[in-house]
Amino acid sequence: MYLIPIPAFDDNYLWLLHDGRRAVVVDPGDAQPVLRILQDRQLQLESILVTHHHPDHTGGVDVLREATGAKVFGPARERIPSPFTPLQDGDTVPALDLDFQVIDVPGHTAGHIAFYSPSVDGRPLLFCGDTLFSGGCGRLFEGTPAQMLASLDRLAALPGDTRVCCTHEYTMGNLRFALAVEPDNRELIGYHARCAALRDDGEPTLPTSIAQELLINPFLRTRQATVMAAARRFDPAAHDDNTIFAAIRQWKNQFK
Numbered sequence: 001m002y003l004i005p006i007p008a009f010d011d012n013y014l015w016l017l018h019d020g021r022r023a024v025v026v027d028p029g030d031a032q033p034v035l036r037i038l039q040d041r042q043l044q045l046e047s048i049l050v051t052h053h054h055p056d057h058t059g060g061v062d063v064l065r066e067a068t069g070a071k072v073f074g075p076a077r078e079r080i081p082s083p084f085t086p087l088q089d090g091d092t093v094p095a096l097d098l099d100f101q102v103i104d105v106p107g108h109t110a111g112h113i114a115f116y117s118p119s120v121d122g123r124p125l126l127f128c129g130d131t132l133f134s135g136g137c138g139r140l141f142e143g144t145p146a147q148m149l150a151s152l153d154r155l156a157a158l159p160g161d162t163r164v165c166c167t168h169e170y171t172m173g174n175l176r177f178a179l180a181v182e183p184d185n186r187e188l189i190g191y192h193a194r195c196a197a198l199r200d201d202g203e204p205t206l207p208t209s210i211a212q213e214l215l216i217n218p219f220l221r222t223r224q225a226t227v228m229a230a231a232r233r234f235d236p237a238a239h240d241d242n243t244i245f246a247a248i249r250q251w252k253n254q255f256k
Contacts, residue, residue: 001096001121003165005204006033011169012056013206015127017096017120022046024095025070026115026127027167031060035067047095050074050084051129052112057167077111087113105131105155107148108138116158124162126210128155133166134195134208135174136252137219145246149222156220160211171195171205174217177255181218181230181248188216218248 002020005013008030015026016037024047028034038045045068048061052075061081065072073093076086087093089104093115100115108130115127130138131148132155140148155164175192182188191212195205213220221227222245231238235247 003120003125003163003207004037005165005206006037007169008033009056013165013167013169013204014060015165015167017125018043019096022096024049025064026165027051027057027129028060028064029056029058031063031067034060034064038068044068045070047093048072049093049095049100049115049127050080051114051127051131051167052109053078053080054109054130057129075111075113078109089113100127103154105129105151107131107140107143107151110142112138112143112151114155116162118159120163124159125165126155126158126162127165129167131155132164132213132217132219133168133174134164134171134205134213135178135191135217136170137217137249139253140249145249146242148249149242149245152219156210156214158210160209160214162210163207164209164213165207169204169206171208172199177252178216178218180255181251182221182226185216185226191216219245222248 002018004016008014014028017024023043023045025034026049048070072084074080074084076088087102091102093100098117100117103114105112105114117125178188198205218227228244231244231247234251238244238247
């Protein structure tokens with residue numbers, strides 16, 4: 001299998017997975033770069049997977065469906081360009097002879113879902129939309145801090161070698177914030193340097209992995225003493241899992 005992050009807009013990645021003949025695309029906000037890849041590599045698009053309803057994730061769905069005949073799969077509780085197959089937690093989507101498990105991950109939007117395959121060429125693979133980023137997480141446009149924390153807990157429980165395909169190149173900005181939260185985190189300092197080198201070379205920082213994020217992402221580390229202390233410095237009223245997470249998220253919202 002071949003996994004390709006297709007750049008779109010200012011900082012989106014439209015993820016394409018293919019076996020040399022057939023392809024699946026995730027969150028195609030723009031059809032044109034996907035169509036170019038399909039044509040250049042002589043691929044047949046079979047499936048379109050959508051994690052949530054925002055236009056930069058759905059804007060190319062209609063054009064791709066009409067051009068290729070691909071089947072569209074998306075969250076049952078969100079408005080996705082029809083026709084599509086509605087999905088909810090526990091469903092399975094067959095694509096490229098793989099089975100993608102659907103995980104409900106509300107928070108960024110109310111009905112956000114993720115797609116997880118336990119083995120793609122021997123390693124787990126996660127398409128998480130705007131729920132989890134490298135070094136960060138999505139803004140809470142429709143959900144609550146408690147919902148997002150629960151969603152991130154579900155993703156954090158996946159195997160450590162899971163490849164995490166986030167849909168934005170937000171890594172460097174996220175890591176600047178993470179270093180403000182945990183300035184003495186040695187793994188974070190090293191990861192920041194490695195990602196900076198990748199960006200200097202024009203390379204993506206993604207995919208990341210669950211194991212990597214557990215070491216450096218403050219939104220997966222809100223139960224760590226260092227992150228809890230930082231949250232309380234920002235908001236002395238933060239006292240439990242949900243309010244500590246909320247404090248870190250609010251801090252990130254206004255971080256410059």
